[in-house]
Amino acid sequence: MVQRSPLERKFARLGWRFAAPSLIVVAGVTLFPIAFSVAMSLSDVRVSSNGFELSGLTTENYSVLFSSERWRHALVFTVCYTIGTVLTELVLGTAIALVLERLSGSRGWMMALLLLPWAMITVVSAQLWAYMYNGVYGVLTSLSENLTGEARQFLGTPVPAMVSMAVADIWKTTPFVAIIVLAGLMMLPSDVIEAAKVDGAGGWTVFWRVRLPLLRPALTIAVLFRILQAFGIFDLPFVLTGGGPGDATESLALLGWQVMFTNLDFGPGAAVAASTAGLVLIGCLVFLRAFRARVGDEEGGT
Template sequence: MVATETKVTEATPTSKAASKKLRDRNQILLARLGWRFTTPSLLVVGLVTIFPISFSVILSLSNVTLSGNGFSLGGFTFNNFSILIHSSEWRYALAFTIFYTIVSVLVEVILGTMIALLMERLSGGRGPMMALLLLPWSIITVISAELWQYIFQGSYGVMQQIFSAVGLGKPVFLGSPTPAIISMMIADIWKTTPFVAVIVLAGLVMLPGDVFEAAAVDGCSGWVMFWKITFPLLRPTIAIAVLFRILQAFGIFDLPFVLTGGGPGTSTTSLAILGYKAMFQNLQFGPGSAVAVSATGLVLIGCLSFLKVFKSQVNSGE
C-alpha cells in the first residue's frame, strides 16, 4: 500500500509537466490557427489603410512633378510642410478644425449623457426609443447634409419659413461665416449625439446597483449620486465615446463638403476639405499630402495625450 502511494506521488510531477507541455502546444496551435484566419483581413486592412498612409507620407516628403503621364517623385524635401506652416489657409483650417471638434464633441457628450440617463430610467419602451434614437445616426452623412441644406436654404428653406412665420425676418444661415459654422455644428450634433447616448447607456446598464442602493440609504440626492458615483464610474465609457468622436470630428469632410462646400469663403474649410482641394482641384499633390499627414499626426498626438491624461486620472482615482 505504501509502495503504491509512493509511485503515484513520484509520477505526479511528470504528469504535471506533460499536461503543461500539452497546454502550451495547444496554445501555439490555436495562435497559429488564429493568425491563419486573421491574415486575409489584416492584408485588406494593410492594403486600404497602411499603404495609403505610407504613400501619403512619401508624397509629403517628396518633390512631386506633374506630367502628361501622371506624376513623378523628384527627391526628399521638407518644402511641402514649409508651405503649410506659412499658409494662412492651413492655419485657419487647423484652428477651425480644432474649434469645431472641441465644441461639437463637448455638446454631444453633454446631450448624449443626459439622454442616456433619461433612457436608463425608463421601465418600458426602451427598445422603440432606442430605435428612434438611432434613426439620425443610421442616415448616411451625405444624405443628412442634403436634408440640412434644404432646412437652412436661403430662399425656400424650412428654417426661413419658421423664422418668417414668427416675425424674426429671414436670417442667412449658410451665406455668412458664423451662421454657417453654427448650422454645420447643429447638423453634426443632431446626427452623432445618439452615438454617444448609446455608448453611455451601455455603460450605465453595467454599473453595479448595490452602490446606488447604499448611497440612497445614506440619504444622497440624485445630484450627489451623479457626481460622486455615476460620473466617476462612467469615465471609462465616456472616454471611449469622446475618443471615437474626436477621431470622426477632426477628420470631418462629407458634412461641410455637401452642406457648405467649405464656404462661405473658407469659413467652414476643415483640414480634410483643404487637403482635398489642394490635391484634386489644384493638383498640388505634395502640399495636399502634407495636409493629410499633418492632420493624421495631430490626431495621433491628441489621442495619445488624451489617453495618457485619462489613464493618470483613473489611476489617481483608484
Template sequence: MTPVAHSISTADRASPPSLRARARHRHRLTHATRPSSRSPLQRRFARLGWLFASPALLVILAVTVFPILFSVIMSVSNVDVSGDGFRLDGLTGSNYSVLMGSDRWVHALVFTLLYTVGTVAVEVVLGTAVALVLERLTTGRGWMMALLLLPWSMITVISGELWNYIYNGVYGVLSVVLEPVLGHSVNVLGTPLLAGAAMGVADVWKTTPFVAIIVLAGLVMLPREVTEAARVDGASGWTIFWRVRLPLLRPTLAIAVLFRILQAFGVFDLPFVLTGGGPGNSTESLAMLGWRAMFQDLKFGPGAAVATSTAAIVLIGCLAFLKVFRSQVGNEEIGT
C-alpha cells in the same frame, strides 16, 4: 464628503499604492506559474489563427497602411504632375514650408479644432442626459433606442442634404419659420459664424445618439449596490449622479470622447455637402483643404502634407488623452 462616500472610500477601496502592489504580486505569480514554452498543439493553433487572419490583414495593409505610408512619402517629395500622371522626384521639405506659411491652413486648423471641441462637448452632455432618460424607462426602451439610432444610421451625405433644405435662405424650413418673426428671410449658410453653428447643429443631431448608446451601456454596467447605499444614506438624485455614478462612468465617457474626436477632427462630408467650405473658406476643414489641394489644384505634395500633418495632430492628441486617462484609472475618488 458624504457618509456613503466616506464608507466606500475607507472600507471598500484600497489606496492606489496598495492596488499597484497587489497587481505586481499577481503579475509575478502569473509569470511564475506560466509554462516557459507553448506546446506543439498551441503553436499549431497559433499558426492556423494567423493563416485565417492573413486575408483580412492583407486587405488592411492594402487599403489603410500602404496609402498612409505613401502619403507620408509624398509629403516629403517633389511631385511632378503631367498628362501621364505624377512621379516623385527627390526629397524636399518645401511642402511643409508652404503649409506652415499658409494662412488658409492655419484657418482650417483653428476651425477644425473649434468644431471638434464644440461638437464633442455638446454631444457628451446631451448624450449623457439622453442615456439617463433611457435608463429610467421601464417600457418602450427598445422602440426609443430604435428611433434614437435613426439619425446616426443615416448616411452623412443624406443628412447633410436634409439640413441644407432646412437652412436654405429661399425655401428652407428655418427661413419660413423665422421670416414672420424677424421680418426678413434668413440665410444661415451665407454668414460665416452662422454657417459654422449650423454645421455643429447638424453634427450634434446625427452623432448624439452614438454617444448616448455608449453611455447607456456604461450606466447599465454600474454596480447597483453603490447607488442603493447612497440613496439609503439620504443622498439626492443629483448628488448620487455627480459624486457616485459620474466618477464610475469615466472609462465609458473616455471611450465616447475618443471616438468622437477621431471622427470630428477628420470631418469632410458634412461641410462638403452643407457649405462647400464657405462662405469663402470660413467652414473649410483640414480634410477639405487637403482634398482641394490634391484633386482641384493638383498640388499633390502640399495636399499630402496637409493629410500627414492632420494625422500627426490627431495621433498626438489621442496619445495625450490616453495618457491622462490611464493616469486616472484606479484613482477615482467617489464623493470628492
C-alpha cells in the same frame, strides 16, 4: 511572465490565421494610403500627362503648409469645431442615455428611433439640412421669417454657417454617443449605487460621485471615436457649405482635398493629410494619457 500552455499557444496561432485575411485587408486600405501620403508629402511631386512621379526628399511641402494662413485658419476651425461638437454631444448623449435607462418596455423602440439619424449617410443628411437652411425656400428660413419678421440666412455669414453646420453634426452623431453611454450605464454595479443611497447620498450626488466616475471608460470610447470623426470632417462641409462663406467652414480634410484635386498640388495636399493624421494621433494619445493619469491618481487616493 505567465507561461501559456501548448494548447493555448495553438489556439492563439489558429486565431491569428483566421484574422490574417482581415488584417491584410485593413492594412491595405488604411496603412498603405497613410504611408504613401507621408512619402508623397516628403517628395518633390511632378505632375505629367502620364500621372505624377515622386523624386527626391524634401520638406518644402511642409514649409509651404506651415507658412499658409489658409492652413492655420483651417486648423483653428477644425480644432474649435471638434471641441465644441464633441462636448455638446457628450452632454446631450449622457442626458439621453439617462432617460433611456429609466425606460422599460419602450426602450427598444426609442433606441431604434434614436439611431435613425446616425444610420443615415452623412451626404444625405447634409443635403437635407441644406434644403432646410436654404435662403429662398428653406423650412428654417421660412420659420425664422414668421417668428422674427426677417428671413435669416443661416449659411450666408461665417458665424451662423459654423453654428448651422455644428447643429447638423450634433443632430446626427449625438445618438451614437447616447448608445455608448447607455451601454456603460447598463453595466454599472448596482450594489455600489445602492450602498451610496443607503449612506444618504442624493440622486445628484450619486451621479457625480459614483456613476460618472464609473462611466469614464464608456465616455472615453465615445470621445475618442468622435474626435477621430470630427477632426476628419469632410462630407458635411463639402455638401452643406463648400467651406464657405469664404473659407469660414473649411476643415483640414476639405482643404487637403481642394489643394490636391482642385489645384493639383499633390505634395502640399499630401502634407495636409499627413499633418492632420499626425495631429489626430497626438491628440488621442494625450487624451488617453491624461485619462490614465486621472484614474491612477484616484486609485492612489483611495
